[in-house]
Structures are given as C-alpha cells and as structure tokens.
Amino acid sequence: MMTLNDIATAYVKLVLAVGQHDRSYVDAYYGPAQWQHDTVDIALTDLRRMAEQLINQLNALPAQAQEELQQRREFLGLQLGAVGAFIRQLSGIQVSFDEESLALYDAVSPALDANSLDAILDELDSLVPGQGDLNARMTRYNRDFEIPRDKLDAVFSAAIHESRARTRRHISLPAEEDFEIEYVSDQVWSAYNWYKGNSYSLIQVNTDFPMLINRAIDLASHEGYPGHHVFNLLMEKHLVNEKGWMEYCIYPLYSPMSFLAEGSANYGIEIVFPAAERLVFEKEILFPLAGINPARAELYYRIQAVLQKLSYAGNRVAQRYLDGLIDPAEAIALLMKYALSDQKKSAQRLAFIEQHRSYVINYNLGQDSVQEYVEKRAGKDPQQRWRVFAELLSHPKTASMMLRP
Ligand SMILES: [Zn+2]
Numbered sequence: 001m002m003t004l005n006d007i008a009t010a011y012v013k014l015v016l017a018v019g020q021h022d023r024s025y026v027d028a029y030y031g032p033a034q035w036q037h038d039t040v041d042i043a044l045t046d047l048r049r050m051a052e053q054l055i056n057q058l059n060a061l062p063a064q065a066q067e068e069l070q071q072r073r074e075f076l077g078l079q080l081g082a083v084g085a086f087i088r089q090l091s092g093i094q095v096s097f098d099e100e101s102l103a104l105y106d107a108v109s110p111a112l113d114a115n116s117l118d119a120i121l122d123e124l125d126s127l128v129p130g131q132g133d134l135n136a137r138m139t140r141y142n143r144d145f146e147i148p149r150d151k152l153d154a155v156f157s158a159a160i161h162e163s164r165a166r167t168r169r170h171i172s173l174p175a176e177e178d179f180e181i182e183y184v185s186d187q188v189w190s191a192y193n194w195y196k197g198n199s200y201s202l203i204q205v206n207t208d209f210p211m212l213i214n215r216a217i218d219l220a221s222h223e224g225y226p227g228h229h230v231f232n233l234l235m236e237k238h239l240v241n242e243k244g245w246m247e248y249c250i251y252p253l254y255s256p257m258s259f260l261a262e263g264s265a266n267y268g269i270e271i272v273f274p275a276a277e278r279l280v281f282e283k284e285i286l287f288p289l290a291g292i293n294p295a296r297a298e299l300y301y302r303i304q305a306v307l308q309k310l311s312y313a314g315n316r317v318a319q320r321y322l323d324g325l326i327d328p329a330e331a332i333a334l335l336m337k338y339a340l341s342d343q344k345k346s347a348q349r350l351a352f353i354e355q356h357r358s359y360v361i362n363y364n365l366g367q368d369s370v371q372e373y374v375e376k377r378a379g380k381d382p383q384q385r386w387r388v389f390a391e392l393l394s395h396p397k398t399a400s401m402m403l404r405p
Helices: 004-019 033-037 044-060 067-090 097-105 114-127 134-143 149-168 214-224 228-242 256-272 275-290 294-308 311-322 328-338 343-378 382-394 399-403
Strands: 026-029 178-184 191-197 200-206 250-252
Touching: 004 026, 004 033, 004 044, 004 067, 004 250, 026 191, 044 067, 067 097, 067 250, 067 256, 067 399, 097 256, 097 311, 097 343, 114 134, 114 294, 114 328, 149 178, 149 200, 149 214, 149 256, 149 275, 191 214, 191 228, 200 214, 200 228, 214 228, 214 256, 214 275, 214 294, 228 256, 228 382, 250 256, 256 343, 256 382, 256 399, 275 294, 311 328, 311 343, 328 343, 343 382, 343 399
Parallel strands: 178 200
Antiparallel strands: 026 250, 191 200
16 A cells, blocks of 8 residues: 555656656656656656546545644645646646636636726726826836846846845745846746755746836745745755655646745735835835836836736636637737736737646735735734745645635
C-alpha cells in the first residue's frame, strides 16, 4: 500500500511528465534532477490513467489523525484532480470556462450585473479629466504616468527594495534569500517570477509597453515581496525542507496552487503597502524618481481604486470569448470598454487569455478570497494580518478550503 509520501513523489513525477506536453505547465521545480529524466515521453492516455490511479490510491488512504496531515492530503487530492483535468484538456476534451476553472483552480468567478459595471464606468467618467470617449481620455491621461524606459530600473528597484525591507519586519526570511531582475520583451505578461529553489528567484519585467507608475509597487510586491518569491521560499523552507513534503517542490501552473499564489501576491500588495503609506512612498520616492509630478498622485490613485472594481468584467470577457460566444474583435472591444486599456494593451490581454484561459480568475477572485480569509481571522490589526497571511502561505489552502470556517 502506498503512503502519502509515495503518492506525493508519484505526483511530482506525473506533473513533470505532463510538463513534457506543455511548456508553461511546470512553473517551478527544484526536486531531484533524476526525476526529470524518469518522466520523458509518456503518452497522454497513459498519464491520464496514472492520474486516475493516484487519486484512487489517495482516496483509499485512512483519514489522517493530525489536522496538518489531513490538510496536506486534501490539498494534494485537489492538485491531483487538477492534473487529471489538465491532461483531459491537453487531450482535446472541451469543457465550459466555469467547469474548467472549477476543475483546475477549485473556484468559479461570480456572475456580473451589467448595471453595476455601468455605474462604475460613470464614476470613472466623472474622475478622468477631459471630454468625450472615456477609453481615449484614459489612454491620454495614463501617458503622463508612464515610467520613462531609462528610469525604469531605478524606480522598480526602489519599489522592490522597499517591499523587501517591509516584508522582513514581519516574516522571517532565510538570510540567503535573493533575486535578480531582468528586463525582457515579447511576452503576454507584464512580469514573471521564476522560482529557482534555494530561496532564489529570477524576476522578469516585460518592456513591450511602458510601465505605468502604479505597476512598480504592484509588480515588485506581487512578483517579489510578499508575493511569489516569498510564497515559494516559505513552501520550500517549511514544507519541503523541514517536513519532507515533496509535492511542494513542484508548482504546476494550471492548478489550485495558482489561486493561492496569484491571490496572495495581489492581496500582498496592500498588506505590505497599506493605501495611506503607499501614497506617501509614491509621492516622496517613486514619483520623483520617475520624473512625474507628485502632486498628481492622489487623483491617479483614486482612479486606480475605481478601475480595480471593474476587474471581474475581464473574467466574463474571457469566459464569453473562450466559450465561443464572442469573436476576438468583440472581446477586444469589451476589454477596451471595461478594462479601459487601449487597443494594443487589450490585444495583449486577449493573447494572455488565449494562452492561459480561465487562469485569469486567480488574480481577482483569488485576491478577494485571500483577503476575506485573512481579514475574517485577523480583523483590522496590521500585525495580525501579517501573521495570518504568512501562516496561510506556509500551510497552503485551496479556494474551497479557505471558505471553511
Ligand atoms: Zn503572478
């Protein structure tokens, strides 16, 4: 009979084998190199059978007496279910957007009410300076908040060093933890964290589009501190190294792990930079470094806060597009209307949707779920929020696990 540890090892090898069929699938792996050689050239039909067998073996295990082990088992079960679902997707079996997100991320994005979206658009209409078409005004307005390319590294580095210093006051990080920043182009994302193991990350920033000033702190916190870099190193330290739970040495992108990863990375932005403190840092440090007038920061951030309220509309555009209800031109038009991004940026967004599909729900629904989870337990106290947040990252839960009292 297989133990939980045996199933964990088999799961890692299964994910590595599935990764041979899709380049984006294995987001991070720092387990034994030999396992990568054990897992080449396995056909999808065989992988599908292996996934089903592992799920049956996991279900046959007796209940774990310790809560921590029961949680480990439940998380692994949902991860395995997602591997099976992704193999079926790779095999060409189609399901609806909502079925896909439930199977891969253990969550479904809520239905939206068009009237409430229009009310938010009206609110923006009154805030954004100028007359006429809102998208065109927004595009013109944003131009003044672009970080000049020759100042990008200074601004982004200042943001990430500050988010690191602030995170270190609340979460104990290994002394050797470190990262490198690289500027790249021709990608569907704005930035990416590649976790390499040994508490080390490569953070890539895409320069296809000028970075808007708010994205410096957003991306530094999301990719770095207390976002992806910190999440990965806490899992490595507490779960892989201390407990020997090998399933955490691999991160399959299309899995419930991403709901917590993206959700905590986005909620982490306001944990590390609460709105009022953030505005001070922006006005005193980042706006001057970028050569942008700090007197304009307040209105800019009021507009950002309203824009954030529209983010779920993007999920529904993705759903309608991937379910075949609208064509690319209609999808871009809806993104321009509800995300207020210009034509080119909306086309980049659609390329992301095509590549990563229902993954998009992890950002906003994930953020709101992590926020609700943390604030229900920690209330308004910032210290308590950090504590519950770090605890969650060290003991991962999926979307449905987070919903439980
Ligand atoms: Zn991310």
